[in-house]
Amino acid sequence: xxxxxxxxxxxxxxxxxxxxxxxxxxxxxxxxxxxxxxxxxxxxxxxxxxxxxxxxxxxxxxxxxxxxxxxxxxxxxxxxxxxxxxxxxxxxxxxxxxxxxxxxxxxxxxxxxxxxxxxxxxxxxxxxxxxxxxxxxxxxxxxxxxxxxxxxxxxxxxxxxxxxxxxxxxxxxxxxxxxxxxxxxxxxxxxxxxxxxxxxxxxxxxxxxxxxxxxxxxxxxxxxxxxxxxxxxxxxxxxxxxxxxxxxxxxxxxxxxxxxxxxxxxxxxxxxxxxxxxxxxxxxxxxxxxxxxxxxxxxxxxxxxxxxxxxxxxxxxxxxxxxxxxxxxxxxxxxxxxxxxxxxxxxxxxxxxxxxxxxxxxxxxxxxxxxxxxxxxxxx
Numbered sequence: 001x002x003x004x005x006x007x008x009x010x011x012x013x014x015x016x017x018x019x020x021x022x023x024x025x026x027x028x029x030x031x032x033x034x035x036x037x038x039x040x041x042x043x044x045x046x047x048x049x050x051x052x053x054x055x056x057x058x059x060x061x062x063x064x065x066x067x068x069x070x071x072x073x074x075x076x077x078x079x080x081x082x083x084x085x086x087x088x089x090x091x092x093x094x095x096x097x098x099x100x101x102x103x104x105x106x107x108x109x110x111x112x113x114x115x116x117x118x119x120x121x122x123x124x125x126x127x128x129x130x131x132x133x134x135x136x137x138x139x140x141x142x143x144x145x146x147x148x149x150x151x152x153x154x155x156x157x158x159x160x161x162x163x164x165x166x167x168x169x170x171x172x173x174x175x176x177x178x179x180x181x182x183x184x185x186x187x188x189x190x191x192x193x194x195x196x197x198x199x200x201x202x203x204x205x206x207x208x209x210x211x212x213x214x215x216x217x218x219x220x221x222x223x224x225x226x227x228x229x230x231x232x233x234x235x236x237x238x239x240x241x242x243x244x245x246x247x248x249x250x251x252x253x254x255x256x257x258x259x260x261x262x263x264x265x266x267x268x269x270x271x272x273x274x275x276x277x278x279x280x281x282x283x284x285x286x287x288x289x290x291x292x293x294x295x296x297x298x299x300x301x302x303x304x305x306x307x308x309x310x311x312x313x314x315x316x317x318x319x320x321x322x323x324x325x326x327x328x329x330x331x332x333x334x335x336x337x338x339x340x341x342x343x344x345x346x347x348x349x350x351x352x353x354x355x356x357x358x359x360x361x362x363x364x365x366x367x368x369x370x371x372x373x374x375x376x377x378x379x380x
Contacts, residue, residue, distance in 0.1 A: 028056040032064050041068040059085050063094055074267035075102040080236040086202070093120055100124060106264060110170060110199045111234050117167035134380050136162045140350070142373030151367065152181025168199045182217070182328055189215045193322055205232040207243060211321050215250070222250045228321040238263045245317050247324065254282040254315040270297045280316055287312040301342040309334040333357040350375040
């Protein structure tokens, strides 16, 4: 008799618990749906987060909460919710579609392309997605001014093209030319750069790059090259990349270890930061270089960036080894600013100013250098 009573009480507790959970689910579902239909986005976000904290977690609630953040242009918060849905259902078309857009609006093209492979449609916001396609072409050119006679004004130019070789594989390539007068001689340096990025998982990308430069100086010819290997992790609101660069510049072999962290502070590209720590091993010296960038969007289609780089930047490589400072001298300090303006839907204009404190590599005298660089990019 006692066992029957205990079994009855246990079943009663189970039924009450199930009934309460069902009631809570129905309340969360109906309330979130009403807020969604009324376009009460901020109230929906607050209600949804509270419901999830209270254990009311189901895909429809996540999708509604994500869309509310998406409409408010907080792509980081939206992406966090869409990723939760994809963790349990990687073929959910709503989550795939909007997670693709969130990554695209954050300029995270590798994970966006990974998600595109699972979409049932190949047209997103009127743009056709192809397995193999060109993504952008462009060019940049600039001039560097010095305040001493021993170093003439140098010039740099580059033409580039980016393309997708598949939904998980991307290729960036460019041709460049650098020229700098040194005393009564002249450095002429053509170069070629290629970078492959492969994204086997939604959050993981592997990077490989090669940069070749042919330098002519005082009737000598140097075959310079640099190789990069790295891995990138894309979180909901930040990116983390670690990479290693091995270069042979002239007679000097350089090893550079980098750790790069990107934070989307405002949840979009209205305000963001990039921090990069580098250990540069060259000529039996271990130099620590720190680069900090802050970017913000004051008005629609206009972005500004301010940056500073501290440390001995001799044979220093930036931007996944795209820019390698194979100058005759060492850079001790660098600061600058970038401006980007989206002139039309596909046309991006860029302007850069850079200030550098430099030191002669032989006689150790110091001087200043100012650089102005402009660029144009056409996005397909």
